[in-house]
Amino acid sequence: MRALVHRYQGNVFGLCYRMLGRYHDAEDAAQETFVRALRNLAKVDLERDIEPWLLAIAGNCCRTRLMQRSRRPEYLPLVEDVGDASIEEEAGRDLTEEVRLGLGKLRDDHRQAFLLFHEQQLSYIEIADVLNVPMGTVKTWVHRARQTLIEHLQQRGVVEESRNAVRKL
Amino acid sequence: MQCENFERRLHRLLDERRAPEDDAELRRHAAACNRCDELLASQAALRRGLVSVESPEPPSSFVDDVMRRLVVGPSTVVTQTEAAVTTSDRLRVKRRTTPMSSVLAIAAVFLLAVASAAFLAFRVNRGGDALVQDQIAIADIASPSLPRDAALSPAPTMPIEKPQETAAEASRTPEERYAMILAAWRTRLPELGDTLGLTSSDAATMQGAFAVSQLTDRLRTPLAASLASTLNVLRSVILFSEQDSAKPQARLWRVEDAVST
Incomplete structure (x- = not known):
């Protein structure tokens, strides 16, 4: 069991x-996820790869928490409350931060499929199995998530550097 | 290549986990189309950004935390993660502990009941044939105005009225006592029957039932005593309820009491 978790x-x-x-939410x-998985280990076909099954459980746990978050008021840091434009603009120049922000704006199912x-x-096929939806739906979700993220990066103006890099190839 | 085909090819390459910017055909079209050039650069930025967005590592105690949570539930998760334990998890732990406390509570109540029953049985045995009645005076019942530490004074011991066996009673044989009880029943039953609404056939049946002479000596004396007590209690209740005076006091009854009244 320890080896599996590790x-x-x-x-x-x-x-x-x-x-x-x-x-902390991710840790919990x-x-x-692992507690649920270990308690149901006897029901799993160990001949197959166990990772998609684990990720499916993790996705369910996360979706439950996201639904709970949406139902109750949430604490927001003061910086977000006051909406400091200068900080936001500065963060927008950072590609990593923008990708992270863009991921946060995606629909839960789109984000999960994309990740x-x-x-x-x-x-x-594995994602369809994990999320229990048809494979065509998974493809659509991934494409839409990708499209949304690309649009987000274009709007935030962090593409120019990549354009120059691509031209140099 | 048209823009529509460019997009389709771009997504196909991404689905195959290949780098679109390395595809010569796409680069050729992008060089001539500003929109597709921006699209190609954007997906390259996204891929770079995804690689650079590193997930933090789980804490070093993660495996131990999972094992502990698996065995004893989430309440023992280390302090670092304690804040993240959900309410449903806490309820789960609470539910798990409830059956044990219920069992202990039931066992305690059961033991208390057994101890009380044993104590009462001991008191009754000690009393023997005497009727022991503990009473608490009305004045001893604490009123709300009394201080919290006010103690009850011991209840006065009621003198037990024990009938003195007369010489004439002592000299009677059990058969004679039984015959006297039967005579008393025969005398009083019609009167009681009227009061209780018994018919004449009911009274006759009762008289016949008690006129059995095949009873052994060991049964006759207690039966006679119980009949006498029953008769007098019945009569007392009826008479006192009609007069609405003080209730009859519990006491032992002698055969003479039943016969003389």
Whole structure:
């Protein structure tokens, strides 16, 4: 059991962090993922890769927390309350920060499908199995998420550097 | 290549996890189309950004935390993660502990009941054939105005009225006592029957039932005593309820009491 947790903790925690955006929430969701998985280990076909199943549980845990967040008022840091434009503009110049912001704006199911594909390197078939939706739906979600992120980066003006880099190739 | 085909090819390459900016055909079209050039640069930025967005590592105690949570639930999660434990998790722990406390509470109540029953049985045995009645005076019932530490004064011991066996009673045989009880029943039953609404056939049946002479000596004396007590209690209740005076006091009854009244 310990070996299983040790082996997959990075990917599960990473997905939870991407989905939830907060370290403690991600830690709690990842812990709950492994607890649920270990309690149901007897029902799993161990011949198959266990990672998609773990990520599916993690996705469910994260979606539950996101729904709970949407139902109750949330604490926001003072900086976000006052909307300091200069800080926001400065952060907008940072590509990494902009990608992170863009991910936060995606729909939950779109973000999960996108991260499972691009970060966890799962195939469309595996993602469809994980999310229990048709493969065509997964493709649509990933494409829409990608399109939204590209538009976000274009609006934020962080593409120029990449354009120059591509031209140099 | 048209812009529509450019987009389709771009997404296909991304689905295949290949870098579109390395595709010569796409680069050729992008060099001639500003919109597609920006699209190609944007997806390259996105891919770079995704790589640079590093996920933080889970804490070093993560495996131990999972194992602890698996065994004893989320309440023992280390301080760092305690704030993230959800309300549903806490309720789950509470539910898990409830059955044990319920069992302990039921066991305590059961033991208390058994101890009370044993104590009462001991008191009754000690009393023997005497009727022991503890009473608490009305004045001893604490009123709200009394201080909290006010103690109850001991209840006065009620003298137990024990009938003195007369010489004539002592000299009677059990058969004679039984015959006297039957005679008393025969005398009083018609009167009681009227009061209780018994018919004449009911009274006759009762008389016949008590006129069994095959009873052994061991049964006759207690039966006679119980009959006498029953008869007098019935009569007392009826008479006192009609007169609305003080209630009859509990006391032992002798055979003579039943016969003489």
